[in-house]
Amino acid sequence: MDKIFNGDCIKIMKQFEPDTVSACITDPPYNYEFIGKNWDTEEVERRISRSKKSNTLVKNIPYGSGLAGGVRNKRWYDKNRSNILDYEEWCLKWSEELYRILKPGSPVAVFNSTRTLAHVQVALEKAGFYARDILVYRRSSGIPKGYNAASQLKRKGYQEHYRWQGWHSCFRNEWEGIVLVQKPLEQNYSQTLMKYGVGVFNTTLKNGGFQSNILENIQRDKKEEFNVHCTVKPLSLMEKLVSILVPEGTQNVVIDPFAGSGTTLLAAKHLGRGYLGIEIEKKYVEIIRERLNYSLF
Numbered sequence: 001m002d003k004i005f006n007g008d009c010i011k012i013m014k015q016f017e018p019d020t021v022s023a024c025i026t027d028p029p030y031n032y033e034f035i036g037k038n039w040d041t042e043e044v045e046r047r048i049s050r051s052k053k054s055n056t057l058v059k060n061i062p063y064g065s066g067l068a069g070g071v072r073n074k075r076w077y078d079k080n081r082s083n084i085l086d087y088e089e090w091c092l093k094w095s096e097e098l099y100r101i102l103k104p105g106s107p108v109a110v111f112n113s114t115r116t117l118a119h120v121q122v123a124l125e126k127a128g129f130y131a132r133d134i135l136v137y138r139r140s141s142g143i144p145k146g147y148n149a150a151s152q153l154k155r156k157g158y159q160e161h162y163r164w165q166g167w168h169s170c171f172r173n174e175w176e177g178i179v180l181v182q183k184p185l186e187q188n189y190s191q192t193l194m195k196y197g198v199g200v201f202n203t204t205l206k207n208g209g210f211q212s213n214i215l216e217n218i219q220r221d222k223k224e225e226f227n228v229h230c231t232v233k234p235l236s237l238m239e240k241l242v243s244i245l246v247p248e249g250t251q252n253v254v255i256d257p258f259a260g261s262g263t264t265l266l267a268a269k270h271l272g273r274g275y276l277g278i279e280i281e282k283k284y285v286e287i288i289r290e291r292l293n294y295s296l297f
Ligand SMILES: C[S@@+](CC[C@H](N)C(=O)[O-])C[C@H]1O[C@@H](n2cnc3c(N)ncnc32)[C@H](O)[C@@H]1O
Pocket: 007, 008, 009, 010, 027, 028, 029, 030, 039, 229, 231, 232, 233, 234, 257, 258, 259, 260, 261, 262, 263, 264, 278, 279, 280, 281, 284
């Protein structure tokens, strides 16, 4: 069953049989401005270099964070609003395909930014999924970005700039959200477990404790030279998610429809689960192949 597909996940998932996949763990693009456009390294580089030269854009913004500056007029807010609603609509399209192919009781874990997470959850629920939780991936770092009131007011010659010392337009970003939803059970947990082999989470910790919904103390990976993908998730984080959400055995297949460089798939392989990956950019598919050391075609 282990397979990687190159193409748009909305189209590719249509080819799969209904009620066959046991879980979805995925990290879609957070940037709603880029739906339907190339989401590749060159575009990311172009944006970063543009923001370096600009006085109005916040420096070093993560791709798709939408924290860029500019005049906050009605046009700006209207554009922002229509972008996020387009993003929600696009999330609904892939959520509907995902819903069809997952077994009843299957969990779906979707990463997103703290600003856009709610829209992803609404789209998943519109597609039929049932809300279970929001997991927190607590990162070790997080550089404050955004508008620094005291220094900006000082630059503008405002006499009382010192009053705004320590005030910013945002907080230090120390976590990413993971929406956790579930395809409805068939009757109840026991019936679903006996028929489909999914429906509950593995909560046992190595120290005997009970798994919490905050994932922290995640080890960083050493950079693999050939992996030029710009948003690679830590392998141990994806292994953690696979181990708590996907029951053991290669018959239990986890899908990542936005596979990127394939970290979810690699985690599934390490832990002896089946996997299906879809990635729209061919060059990332080649990276996945190299990471999995696996002949695709
Ligand atoms: C945030 S990245 C995933 C990174 C991944 N978690 C990793 O560790 O490498 C999202 C990926 O989704 C891909 N993508 C965007 N739209 C897609 C679509 N419609 N179908 C399949 N893949 C898509 C992008 O090319 C990108 O590689």
